[in-house]
Amino acid sequence: MAKKSIDQIDVQDKTVLMRVDFNVPLDDSLAITDDRRIRMALPSIKSVIERGGKLILMSHLGRPTGGEGDEKFSLAPAATRLGELLGSPVHFATDTVGDDASAKADSLKAGEVLVLENLRYNAGEKKGDAEFAGKLAAMADAYCNDAFGTCHRKDASMVAVPEAMAGKPRVVGHLVAKEIQYLNDAIGNPERPFVAILGGAKVSDKINVINNLLGICDAVLIGGAMAYTFSLAQDGKVGGSLVEKDKVELAKELLAKGGDKLHLPVDTHCGDDFGNIAGCNKKIVSAGEIPDDMEGFDIGPETAKKYADVIRSAKTIVWNGPMGVFEKPPMDEGTKAVAQAIADSDAISIIGGGDSAAAVDQLGFADQVSHVSTGGGASLAMLEGQAFAAVDLLDEA
Ligand SMILES: Nc1ncnc2c1ncn2[C@@H]1O[C@H](COP(=O)(O)OP(=O)(O)O)[C@@H](O)[C@H]1O
């Protein structure tokens, strides 16, 4: 059933506590290198402030192990960027449930925004601590979840806070609603052929997804380093490629289950020095024939062509994980070929995963896909068929 939206509640002079995912990448000088997650939260933010609400935003950034004071995990740069995007400064509290946050929350005026410091500076956030959650909950009249990238987590701000606000409005934001609708439509009622493309480094993170996708897709294309674990499962030679030996048995099961649906590379672009891909010896070999002194860095041109043909005829495409070490040319060629084929297709295309989104941006294809998800782990969790407690507990429309 649809969840009640932020637009459907009265916010005039009310304080809304909104969980956003401002977990944005920062460079060494703490400048934001990709503000997509902040921009994508703007519709919900504007919905509150343009209707006279007082808005408190809370988020995590990274995975700090210490407490407050570790500048590299501060949300201050995100607050500044939000102020720039809104065209008016936002308030920033240097704590989450301490004196600064409570003083600034108390003096918030209609139409103003307060950003709290990183929730994960408080150990209670990851533990789902009820006392910490209670303090956050006490600050507001309504709760909104617009943190899609964190929806698969049960952190305090995602679950314990809305639980503590039972009886008050608890609604979904625009970004979460849009992401969930896109993925649900793709998985639940896909226009066919439905093609999934999975790559990246780790089989272990994606093995359950492959299993679920084999049940619902017409074709699953495997690239990236995870292809070599499958190659091992077929007794192929993988040289020094990245493999997960403890997943070989699982890979065998998937090969048996997948049959013709599961597409594996037929050739591999390999090299002999990961540290110097541009300058090292490179060659293209048949899949499963990687020399002992080399490792696989990308799908080969024959695979790229085969995959592109499958992709061009698709009507729904889900892509998670690059086809190779796309950061280091020429090992970006396989990923580029896949991105180009997606751009050429007239399919609904959904890109999930931090690195896949970065690849699409970096290679200049971001405008040509239907939807670039702001959540890697969250979109994978949806593809696995997981339910989100953080969304289930919100009010029905
Ligand atoms: N053949 C390969 N060998 C080593 N690393 C690879 C290979 N193919 C892809 N990668 C790396 O995988 C990383 C992305 O993996 P992953 O985090 O699983 O993807 P995503 O973030 O899109 O889910 C990239 O940094 C890429 O360089």
Ligand SMILES: O=C(OP(=O)(O)O)[C@H](O)COP(=O)(O)O
């Ligand atoms: O960046 C995130 O996830 P993602 O890298 O899987 O997209 C989210 O902000 C969740 O962060 P977490 O994985 O530290 O809980």
